[in-house]
Amino acid sequence: MTQRSHAIDPVLAKRVETVLERVDALPTLSNVAARLLSAGSSDRADIGEVVTIIESDPAMSTRLLGLCRRADRGLGDRVRTVKHAVVMLGLDAVRSAALSVSVYDLMTKEGQASREALDAQLASGAEATASTLSFDRVGFWKHAVAVGCCAELLVGQNSRLGVAPEEAFLAGLLHDLGKLVLELVLPRAYGQVVRLAESRAVDASEVERAVIGIDHHEVGKRMAERWNLPTPIRDVIWLHSRPIELLPEAPHRGLIGLVTLSEAICRGLHLGFACDFGQPLDAGTLWRDLRLSAKGADSIIQPLHTALSDRLKVLGLDVDAGPTLLLESLANANRRLSRLNTSLHERARTAQASSRVLDAVGSYQRSVASARSIAEVLAHVGASSMQLLGGVCPGALFQPAPDEPWQLLRFGPGSEVISTRLLDPLPPKARMTWTHAPEPTIMSMSMLGLHSWLEPHLSDVPELKRLKLMPLIPAGEFAPGALLLTTANYEAVGLTPAQAHPLTAGWSSSLRAWGATDALRRLSGHLQESARRVAELEAALARTQSLDSIGAAAQSTARQMEPHLTTILGRASVLKKRLTEAQDVASVGAILDAVNELVRLAATLGEPGAAPAVETVHRGSDKAAA
Missing domain, CATH: 1.20.1440 (de novo design (two linked rop proteins))
Structure with a gap:
């Protein structure tokens, strides 16, 4: 089998190394679970030894008997002792149930420690890990148990798959173990993963690889190897959620496909919190690819809710009855629809904003083509600003070169320059230098220390008190300095500087091009003067x-x-x-x-x-x- 491969840069490689180090530092399975694994399968295990191992942990014995009584075997309360459970259900079934309880208890206790550490950090004012609140741990376990119950029910209806029901439940329960591990070792980063996956409407694994450098499939496989889980369970953790035709040929290929189908069904029913927000694989297609019975996925919906409610009670997740789960799944579906609706509205607003910006870009490009000087270009920039951002734009500040004085250009109503005034030297506290950002921000004249310097020349502007400056480009060797005088406001027109970037970048490009042209023109004049002086020196x-x-x-x-x-x-x-x-x-x-x-x-x-x-x-x- 080939691992999922993806190229990562050195920073992500270091992060992956850190993640794996933290994974290796997590607790191992309990002594009872480890001894059960080492006891071997039913064909060579000592039943007395297995019973003794389980009974050495009274709490596990009680939880185990609860799981066994609620398994779909029609045994009810007849299973009263661990030995009776082993005899009635079989050694493998009891061992899988014991492993399920052990893993759940271990990861829940570890998660509780993580939550307590988080609460302590938040109480002390630390905000660095507050993002972990976006991970719903209880919802995660509900989803995991739902997938396990679904896989167990499917096996009961399709015995030809050759998968034991208890193995199917354990595989479904642990299929997303890697997500839980990542949330434990990197709570802050995984909170970001969940938020990004939700905002982008994609599955968690795609964002995990981008943010962390490794996905939950490989992390879960690493943890399963460390715990020495059976090979079929490891491969389910590693390879689930792939289309059936992409699964490698292996004896337990059917188990992997079964868990993949179970996850698709549970996601479609919105059972629990899967951390995945993309479109799940089509359950009908997976059903046909696995050649299951003709009943279809709808046939297990009601039994699934009942089985899930029983299992959650045993695990202490406080679910009262099947109808409660049904209502919860409906609520989850409504929340997902609400998120999708909000996302669609946001995308529609973004599309409208982009359309307005592109229209403004086209209009500006058509108008600026007639400009004959950089001053006229600035006048067209002012008109374009008013078209997109509103407000008024009475003029601009312009500096042809860093060693030349600033000029105040005043614009007329028809995008023309009506006056040009050379300004006095800047006042001592003026700050006419700024970092050129991709999206120019709008700053007050007081912020730059220019109010008293400009006010006498703008006394005829009615909006003088609201007038601000939008830096366009800083003066350089081959570029003029330019700032737009405007009362525009991005928020007032429902735009952000990033959304307006295509237009503002066009303004800057035009000014730089004209600035370079003027600089070349000045340079050409200097060269001609130098050539004349050289000719005179040659004659002398x-x-x-x-x-x-x-x-x-x-x-x-x-x-x-x-x-x-x-x-x-x-x-x-x-x-x-x-x-x-x-x-x-x-x-x-x-x-x-x-x-x-x-x-x-x-x-x-x-x-x-x-x-x-x-x-x-x-x-x-x-x-x-x-």
């Missing part, structure tokens, strides 16, 4: 490089001219001394002045070094001439 660099080239050429030319100018200076000086005519001397002097000017010019352009002074050249020239 080119001019600098051109002047450097001219300077290098001038320096080279000056160095080449230096020796020639020196020679001219020397020879002109000698010539000047030899001339006698005043006119000629004046001409040579003019030549000397021009050459000296050339020397200074060469020194200025090329920095050739220290240019020779005229006097020095003269002396050098005189020596050369001499």
Whole structure:
């Protein structure tokens, strides 16, 4: 047989490990029950030994005789001693009855201890485990006993199944043992399981796997193994509630199917508290799959109520008569119908709310398509808010970027921006930062410390005292900051922020898209300005490089001219001394002045070094001439 498999994450895996550790810490069966199990089946057990074991526990003996007298054997009060019960009913029947009493007593006492601990916690003000009140322990046992009685009755009508009535009763009684164990070891979590299963109209096992990480089938199997219960009983606990065709081939396949059918019948009759709120398997289909007698499930309804009433009296669950059970089952059915009716109404309201939100989303998307700026987008958001949430929306606060001032946008009646005002810096106590939540909440201006900052600019708004702020998006690198001024109220229109999320998410998406567009536009302008400055720097660099080239050429030319100018200076000086005519001397002097000017010019352009002074050249020239 393959176990039910389901993937769990590490957190659930740790939780499953904790659950199994707590299961292993639960008490074992009583010494009497353990000795009965070890005594073996009727073909190899000592009747005297079994009688001695049972009689060693007087309380169990009394309860056991009560169960045996009420078994559908027609024996009545003739069963007066344990030995007589063994002789008249058989060893297996008495042993199963004794095990039933032992398990019931053990789990009831353990449950009572859990209830007392819960009462102590509640009395001390602890609220952590108050959720366990959603588990109806008495109702659970009524359901368990009902399934056992139903299985026993079905066996009596269909002997070809090859199942002993007492084994069928024990299997039915313990089929949901795992639920009781989970409620004992994890009362708080199992209270949540019951509530979620009821609210979602599903069976407990589906929620158990999601919340706890393991379902009652596997936990019950673990407990049955720890108690060393017979293999057929273990497999019933593990595999019941599956369609017959999905059950594995096994010698006790019929017993598993029988308990599954019994549970479906009892759930259909609303007997007790099953912790399951989904649609039960179809009893008619299970009946046909098991090939039971042609009488049908209706044939055991009256005997079932009678048998259940008798068994509950023996177990001390204070049921007076069969009609009381019938009335209780009718009340349970009415409660279930009431829950279903409430659930349907709630779903209808949710569907209506969703329809209104989707209509508002469509209307907003059509209108915002004509927007040409982020300010116009905000105006369309305001109109959309009034359409869905009611109230008035006279404007919005807008910050293009975190380092820019806030602006107050005022809206007109036609979703247009009629004015834009730059606001003064925020007051010292203002709090313009908030955590962006999926569903924006509506906050008062006083909460953000903005009332005195905005009031002078909104004095013409009649609803000023009721005006609040709805944060849309916080300012970021590529997103503007935006808050809507509104008198809207989710509750007034029968919506929650979560239900309005598709629309508010559309608002935020539009604003982010336009914010990114504006940010890119500003970035493009910055890039263009940067490109212009780079071009200017490149032109200046080119001019600098051109002047450097001219300077290098001038320096080279000056160095080449230096020796020639020196020679001219020397020879002109000698010539000047030899001339006698005043006119000629004046001409040579003019030549000397021009050459000296050339020397200074060469020194200025090329920095050739220290240019020779005229006097020095003269002396050098005189020596050369001499």
